[in-house]
Amino acid sequence: MDHQNIKTQMVKFLQDQASAIGVSDVVVGISGGLDSAIVAILCQEAFGNKLHGVLLPSQYSSSSSIDDAKALCDKFSISYETISIAPMVDGYFNNNDKEASALRKGNLSARMRMAVLYDVSAKYNAIVVGTSNRSEILLGYGTLYGDTACAINPIGNMYKSDEFEFGRFLGVPEAILAKKPSADLWEGQSDEEELGYSYKQMDDVLKKLVDEKISKEQLITSGVDEKLINMLQYRMKANAFKGKLPTIANIDFVK
Numbered sequence: 184m185d186h187q188n189i190k191t192q193m194v195k196f197l198q199d200q201a202s203a204i205g206v207s208d209v210v211v212g213i214s215g216g217l218d219s220a221i222v223a224i225l226c227q228e229a230f231g232n233k234l235h236g237v238l239l240p241s242q243y244s245s246s247s248s249i250d251d252a253k254a255l256c257d258k259f260s261i262s263y264e265t266i267s268i269a270p271m272v273d274g275y276f277n278n279n280d281k282e283a284s285a286l287r288k289g290n291l292s293a294r295m296r297m298a299v300l301y302d303v304s305a306k307y308n309a310i311v312v313g314t315s316n317r318s319e320i321l322l323g324y325g326t327l328y329g330d331t332a333c334a335i336n337p338i339g340n341m342y343k344s345d346e347f348e349f350g351r352f353l354g355v356p357e358a359i360l361a362k363k364p365s366a367d368l369w370e371g372q373s374d375e376e377e378l379g380y381s382y383k384q385m386d387d388v389l390k391k392l393v394d395e396k397i398s399k400e401q402l403i404t405s406g407v408d409e410k411l412i413n414m415l416q417y418r419m420k421a422n423a424f425k426g427k428l429p430t431i432a433n434i435d436f437v438k
Contacts, residue, residue, distance in 0.1 A: 184345065184348070184349075186348070186349055186352040186353075187352075189341075189349065190225070190228075190349075190352070190353065193225050193337040193338070194225055194228050194229045196335075196337055197209070197225060197226060197229040197230070197312070197335065197337055198229050198230075200334075200335045201229075201230070201310065201335075204310060204334065204335075206308060206309055206310050207230070207233050208230070208233045208234075208235060208307045208308060208309035208310075209226050209229075209230055209233065209234055209235070209309050209310055209311075209312050210234075210235045210236075210237060210300055210303050210304045210307065210309045210310070210311050210312065211223050211226055211234065211235070211236055211237070211311075211312050211314070212236075212237050212238075212239055212296055212297075212300050212311075212314065213236045213237065213238055213252045213255065213256065213261070213263060214238075214239075214248060214252060214314075215247065215248035215249060215250070215251035215252035215255070215359065216248070216251075216359065216362075216364065216365065217343075217346055217347070217350050217355065217359055217360065217364065218314040218315065218316055218338065218343075218346065219252075219314045220255050220350060220355045220356075220359050221314075221338055221346060221349065221350050221353060221355065222312055222313070222314045222337060222338060223236055223255065223256075223259070223261055224255075224259055224353045224354070224355065225337055225353075226312055227259050227260070227261050232262060233309075234261060234262070235262065235263075235264075235303060235307055235309060236256055236261045236262060236263030236264075237263060237264055237265075237266060237299065237300060237303055238252050238253070238263055238264070238265040238266070239265075239266055239267075239268050239295075239296040239299060239300075240265065240267055240268070240269070241267070241268050241269050241272055241292045241295075242269040242272070242273065243288070243289070243292065247358070247362070249265075251356065251358050251359050251362070254356055254358065255355070255356060255359065258354070258356060259354075264303075266299055266303075268292060268295040268296055268299060271295045272288060272291055272292050272295055275291060276288060276291070285372075289326075289372070290326045290329060292329075293325075293326035293329025293330050294326060294328055294329040296329065296330070297311075297328065297329050297330065297332045301332075310334035310335065311332070311333050311334050312333060312334070312335055312336065312337070313330075313331070313332070313333025313334075313335065313336035313339065314330070314333075314336070314338065315330060315331055315333075315336060315338075315339060316338050316339065316341055316342065316343045316346060317338075317339060317340050317341055317342045317343070318342050318343040318344070318382055318385060318386055318389065319343065320339055320426060321389055321393060321419055322378075322385075322389075322415065322418040322419060322422065323418055323419070323421065323422020323423070323424075323425045323426070324374070324378070324418070324422075325425065327425050331425060342382075342386040342389070342390065343364065343382040343386060344381075344382045344383045344386040344387075345386070347360055363375065364382060378414075379414065380411055380414075384411065385411070385415060388402065388407055388411055388412060388415055389415060391407075392412070392415065392416070393419075399412050399416070
């Protein structure tokens with residue numbers, strides 16, 4: 184994989200899209216994870232001081248996530264502000280449903296983060312740059328109108344398992360590269376534990392199913408775990424709506 188060529192294409196994509204929209208500033212939520220680290224580095228190269236980084240910790244965020252996000256910004260001279268979403272999340276659940284599940288709290292946290300990012304983008308007349316990778320998009324592993332929302336996304340066609348070497352090429356700090364992938368939606372949350380497989384295991388099969396169009400039967404014959412295939416196919420089908428605009432009724436008003 185030619186990482187320099189990929190980086191060049193992504194930086195040009197960012198610049199071209201921002202120019203077409205008519206803005207010079209962009210906003211990126213920086214979580215301390217690999218996805219946002221890669222996007223922030225690319226945006227820093229594409230836009231310089233027109234990149235506005237935002238750290239959005241909640242009461243469920245790990246201290247390492249905040250520390251890693253700050254270390255990234257310091258290393259690449261990315262200006263950032265820190266806005267806690269804890270009062271927003273607490274304000275809602277403490278007044279409506281104190282017994283809400285961790286999943287509900289996590290989803291609301293993701294949506295509050297995006298609401299803040301869009302408000303920050305309004306302040307700077309900027310656009311929000313997305314940080315979802317191809318693995319997450321295919322599986323619908325994201326919160327609708329939360330982390331999946333954005334104006335443009337440079338890494339949406341890159342599988343998660345391919346990001347590690349690319350991130351190392353870009354200079355992402357080792358602390359970020361070494362940590363378990365997590366949306367940090369609740370304490371101890373891990374993407375791979377929740378999904379039941381590593382991203383490498385899932386991506387190897389997704390590439391065959393989606394990119395190479397190899398059938399389920401052929402994959403099983405070649406020794407691929409049928410349960411893994413079933414899980415991937417189910418998630419892709421069940422969550423396909425997350426990647427589409429809302430379906431609007433086509434009404435014939437003449438009748």
